[in-house]
Amino acid sequence: xxxxxxxxxxxxxxxxxxxxxxxxxxxxxxxxxxxxxxxxxxxxxxxxxxxxxxxxxxxxxxxxxxxxxxxxxxxxxxxxxxxxxxxxxxxxxxxxxxxxxxxxxxxxxxxxxxxxxxxxxxxxxxxxxxxxxxxxxxx
Numbered sequence: 001x002x003x004x005x006x007x008x009x010x011x012x013x014x015x016x017x018x019x020x021x022x023x024x025x026x027x028x029x030x031x032x033x034x035x036x037x038x039x040x041x042x043x044x045x046x047x048x049x050x051x052x053x054x055x056x057x058x059x060x061x062x063x064x065x066x067x068x069x070x071x072x073x074x075x076x077x078x079x080x081x082x083x084x085x086x087x088x089x090x091x092x093x094x095x096x097x098x099x100x101x102x103x104x105x106x107x108x109x110x111x112x113x114x115x116x117x118x119x120x121x122x123x124x125x126x127x128x129x130x131x132x133x134x135x136x137x138x139x
Contacts, residue, residue, distance in 0.1 A: 034072075034095055045101055045123040052117035054095075059119060061112045068110075068123065069098045104128045 039046040049070060051059065059072045072095045080087045104125055111122045 036097055044125050047121040049119040051119050056114045059114060063107050066100055066103055067098050068101045071096045
């Protein structure tokens with residue numbers, strides 16, 4: 001039995017990080033993330049994040065300074081036994097995504113649900129509050 005090894009130039013991998021042709025394997029090593037769909041209408045902003053294999057209790061959603069952040073920890077163990085080999089792989093990582101939601105959202109009424117590996121977030125909008133002016137007395 002012969003084993004063929006391919007020599008890779010590590011700098012070449014990072015050269016292509018921002019290239020659209022980078023394989024998902026390489027991009028996940030550099031910046032692990034999850035796929036997100038975002039929609040908006042006059043009533044609110046709707047976010048759906050694909051997060052398969054992540055437990056509900058490992059997901060955190062927060063809003064601070066008009067930025068909605070989603071973070072999660074992923075732990076994965078894979079074991080494969082076949083004739084002639086035994087493979088065990090473990091991976092761990094933190095996943096983070098942040099979105100600017102603007103000032104005209106009702107932070108107190110944001111809803112998040114998680115079902116079958118999909119996180120759904122509803123961010124209701126409120127009427128923009130007019131900026132009020134104030135006269136300043138010069139002393």
